[in-house]
Amino acid sequence: MSSSTEPRRVTIHDVARSAGVSRQTVSRALNDKAEIDGSTKQRVLDAARELGYRPSRFARGLVRQDTTTVGLVVPDLLNPFFTEVASGALEAARSRGWHVVVYDTADDLDQELATLQVIGAQVDAVVGYFSRSEEDLDRLTPGIPVVLIGREPRTPRFSGIGIDGEEGVREAISHLVSRGHRRIGMLDHDRRPEPSIRQQWFLRAMAEHGIPVHPGRLTRAAQTIDGGGAALATLLSAHPDVTAVFAFNDVIAIGALREARRFGLRVPADLAVVGFDGLALGTLVEPELTSVALDTRSLGALAVEEAARLVTGAAEPGRLIVRAALHLRESA
Amino acid sequence: MSSSTEPRRVTIHDVARSAGVSRQTVSRALNDKAEIDGSTKQRVLDAARELGYRPSRFARGLVRQDTTTVGLVVPDLLNPFFTEVASGALEAARSRGWHVVVYDTADDLDQELATLQVIGAQVDAVVGYFSRSEEDLDRLTPGIPVVLIGREPRTPRFSGIGIDGEEGVREAISHLVSRGHRRIGMLDHDRRPEPSIRQQWFLRAMAEHGIPVHPGRLTRAAQTIDGGGAALATLLSAHPDVTAVFAFNDVIAIGALREARRFGLRVPADLAVVGFDGLALGTLVEPELTSVALDTRSLGALAVEEAARLVTGAAEPGRLIVRAALHLRESA
DNA sequence: TTGAAAGCGCTAACAA
DNA sequence: TTGTTAGCGCTTTCAA
DSSP, rough: OOOOOOOOOHHHHHHHHHHSOOHHHHHHTTTSSSOOOHHHHHHHHHHHHHOOOOHHHHHHHHHHHOEEEEEEEESOSSSSSHHHHHHHHHHHHHHOOEEEEEEEEETOHHHHHHHHHHTTTTTTTEEOOOSHHHHHHHHTTOOOOOOESSOOOOSSSSSEEEEOOHEEEEEHHHHHHHTTTOOOOEEEOSSSSSSSHHHHHHHHHHHHTTTOOOGGGEHHHHHHHHHHHHHHHHHHHHTTTTTTTSSSSSHHHHHHHHHHHHHHHOTTTTTTEEEEEOGGGGSSSOOOOOEOOOHHHHHHHHHHHHHHHHHEEEEEEOOEEEEEEEEEOOOO | OOOOOOOOOOOHHHHHHHHSSSSHHHHHHTTTTSOOOOOHHHHHHHHEEEHHHHHHHHHHHHHOOOOEEEEEEOOOOOOOHHHHHHHHHHHHHHHOOOOOEEEOOOOOHHHHHHHHHHHHHTTTEEEEOOSSOOOHHHHHHHTEEEEEEEEEESSTSSSSEEEHHHHHOOOOOOHHHHHHSSSEEEEEEEEEOOOHHHHHHHHHHHHHOOOOOOOOGEEEOOOSOOOOHHHHHHHHOOTTTTTTTEEESHHHHHHHHHHHHHTOOOTTTEEEEEEEEEGGGGGGGOOEEEEEEEHHHHHHHHHHHHHHHHTTTSSSSEEEEEEEEEEESSSO
């Protein structure tokens, strides 16, 4: 029967007293140590169960400094790209015996801030996607190793897992051009005022083929399926002569695919669509999505491995690059 | 310059000595307490940064017992169903200021065991999907509140978030029957030897319409897109006269959708397909998937909320039920 | 405004 | 096999 007032924590001391042994013996029983009598052990275990005893993870962690926890921050776990990155991070962590605390910031700067404010007290290292400035990040994660994914750190304070898709985009554009496309649009992201690096790759690849890109053919899309659809609609209403589009990512591309269908356009016959990321989702849609593909899971895994290097002091913050390559499927 | 040998941890004591103050003052500076001189505070902060000091989360947690962490266990984060559940759990946790440690057991009993063995030392409560017996679970999570999702606990040791899809399945079958279907197959899961409860709902609903179900029309599928496709192929080769299928879940149903297309069958004209879960993914495929839908995110959220009740002692372990309802879209 | 002392709950060493 | 002692690193009294 438990008191209905303050539910004071049951400690190892209570168990010891109840079983008539020392705290040390309780510890031995609970941790399956060798030097303990069978019947004593059973008595202790019974007492522990009786009292509903749970060891404090803090006290235990304090004395056995052995567990490592990494914080993984993503803007939206439901976005399949981040799901794949998270999955890779989880697997890499598991293979090292690390634990992963996951935070979904809902792509919101305030929630990102709130996360950063609490994360420092919970983890040994932080990996993931952040929108705040490096100054902010540094201030909010004092002394903690941080690995930025998909973003080039400007200072040696952070490690970065970068993406080099230039060659992959070049392949994609060459493919489109070889199929006779010349009026090619792009559905860029709309997160920042300036164009993405992927747009730069796109423009450079187009320039290599001597094809000018009308600025109106560069549209911006929210990073959702619906956003991709809306952007395609905008693009096509202004430039109905476009025969192919390159999207900032697969989510946007899949939205475009769906919108094209609603427009009555056949893909790829009337409109070719190329995405970026190479999500598994791209193989489920009809037609299957051609994409400049990344090994998304290794993005997460590499981030955790880099975090491990930083935590152990095996390396200074550095950068790693993941390359993208064209995966030719049906949509282009 | 740091020693290249044992990288001994920098403690509050080191900072105190370096700044020429007491440990207490360091604590005050770091925790933004009021009673401290501005210049002293700055000196301490500088020293801390200089030494790369990071407070131990264990020591801090030990004395401040305020943070709560819940462990979320899923068999496969890449399965969109579990992604949605996880997303709901993360949001519910965030709103309580809880942290979530996520474990992906890769649908493997040994990894589940390994997870259970370490999770107790990391979290205040556990929620998620488990395949092991309640005896095993109880033994491995001594004293820790556990909430089982999608599984009815047999003992009051555990809370459960159950799914009641009987009415939803009945709606689905009524719909199919009203469209003239009578030879309806089911693609059940293949995780256990016995048929799923969803199959029982299916058979009961069919019986209510007085339609006998040939046992050969009950097939088993691995819970992947490919598994769903393979199962449909098996079913159709043995029973080509089937005009509709009900799948254990949307993932299997989407595999069936794809396979039907490869068979040259039009959906729903030649073959109607109904899934279960109501995943967002179902709206991305062509045709959009009709499904007995669940609020998957609330499944995760309810689990965390129940965990909160157990942790605070506000309630004894209990069960909650989430109901499913037919979402009519295009595939049936 | 600062410091000294006490203790959070546990386990690793050592002694009995 | 068991108990005693001494911390792990931090924050909260309380006194200076």
